[in-house]
Amino acid sequence: MSKRYGRGDWILRDVDVEAPAGEVVAFAGGNGSGKSTLLRIAVGLSRPTRGTVAARPPVVGYVPDRFSPNERMSAAAYLTHMGRVRGLTTSAASARADRLLDRLALVGGKHATLRSLSKGNAQKVALAQALLVDPGLLVLDEPWSGLDADAHGVLAEIMTEVAASGGTVVFTDHRESVTRARATRTYTVSKGHVSLRGPEPGPLATTGQRPASDVVLAAGRDGRAPQALAWEQLDGVTAVRRDVTGVRLRVGRESTDALLFTAIQHGWSVQTVTETTTDHHRTPDAATNGDTR
Numbered sequence: 636m637s638k639r640y641g642r643g644d645w646i647l648r649d650v651d652v653e654a655p656a657g658e659v660v661a662f663a664g665g666n667g668s669g670k671s672t673l674l675r676i677a678v679g680l681s682r683p684t685r686g687t688v689a690a691r692p693p694v695v696g697y698v699p700d701r702f703s704p705n706e707r708m709s710a711a712a713y714l715t716h717m718g719r720v721r722g723l724t725t726s727a728a729s730a731r732a733d734r735l736l737d738r739l740a741l742v743g744g745k746h747a748t749l750r751s752l753s754k755g756n757a758q759k760v761a762l763a764q765a766l767l768v769d770p771g772l773l774v775l776d777e778p779w780s781g782l783d784a785d786a787h788g789v790l791a792e793i794m795t796e797v798a799a800s801g802g803t804v805v806f807t808d809h810r811e812s813v814t815r816a817r818a819t820r821t822y823t824v825s826k827g828h829v830s831l832r833g834p835e836p837g838p839l840a841t842t843g844q845r846p847a848s849d850v851v852l853a854a855g856r857d858g859r860a861p862q863a864l865a866w867e868q869l870d871g872v873t874a875v876r877r878d879v880t881g882v883r884l885r886v887g888r889e890s891t892d893a894l895l896f897t898a899i900q901h902g903w904s905v906q907t908v909t910e911t912t913t914d915h916h917r918t919p920d921a922a923t924n925g926d927t928r
């Protein structure tokens with residue numbers, strides 16, 4: 636399909652993409668490249684100028700890039716209302732909304748008014764709204780921006796669950812590290828053209844190896860217990876091993892700084908960081924046996 640607004644320039648040209656059931660499909664591209672337009676067409680909010688969208692599942696969940704309602708309505712009331720719009724009874728909608736808001740840890744509570752919510756918390760409500768009825772197609776526009784590290788883990792779990800139950804997840808992001816870590820297939824959007832991204836470039840691509848780090852973390856120096864994190868869900872993490880002193884992780888090199896930052900913010904202390912590759916024969920626990928401490 637192709638898209639332009641009125642008689643303006645073509646925003647998307649001859650786009651031919653497939654988002655099969657059970658897959659997490661990413662659209663990566665810079666600002667203004669047409670990602671949001673593509674998603675709005677995918678969910679049916681906008682029509683292609685030429686061409687069609689085929690086989691859209693009956694239940695579509697959509698989280699737009701911005702959700703900033705100026706409403707006095709509470710998060711719980713809004714979600715119950717949206718659940719009823721989607722055909723649930725009031726009690727079923729309310730119960731489902733409660734479960735989702737608990738899982739996403741909405742700060743301020745479910746009775747906070749929508750207009751009082753921070754960007755990240757408003758995004759949690761938008762995400763809950765998209766999940767009130769199990770979606771056959773879940774479409775998320777820049778879902779990682781604005782969410783805190785704990786919510787990142789929950790979002791990753793939810794995406795995996797939707798795909799595992801035979802649904803399709805589609806999301807956008809402008810960061811390659813995120814699409815590489817989260818998607819089963821990635822399309823690149825650039826100047827109106829959309830192409831399937833092939834194997835990662837670089838000298839290591841042919842062997843399947845990618846630069847990585849083995850990271851050893853322990854409880855914080857001040858003696859306080861660090862916060863538990865869903866390490867498996869963080870960007871770039873490919874292996875996790877927990878023991879009594881802490882946790883050992885293997886993480887893609889490009890995601891190492893972000894992981895260390897998140898760990899320190901949550902009260903962990905960095906013991907060692909060792910360079911390796913993603914399919915190196917050593918496991919993360921070997922990192923403590925070296926001379927890198």
Ligand SMILES: Nc1ncnc2c1ncn2[C@@H]1O[C@H](COP(=O)(O)OP(=O)(O)OP(=O)(O)O)[C@@H](O)[C@H]1O
Pocket residue numbers: 640646664665666667668669670671672673700809
């Ligand atoms: N309703 C509209 N009318 C006219 N032009 C529009 C409309 N919506 C989007 N555009 C234009 O289409 C182009 C693509 O916008 P779009 O929002 O799809 O990009 P994007 O890749 O999602 O960008 P970002 O990452 O900044 O959100 C932009 O040039 C934008 O100005």
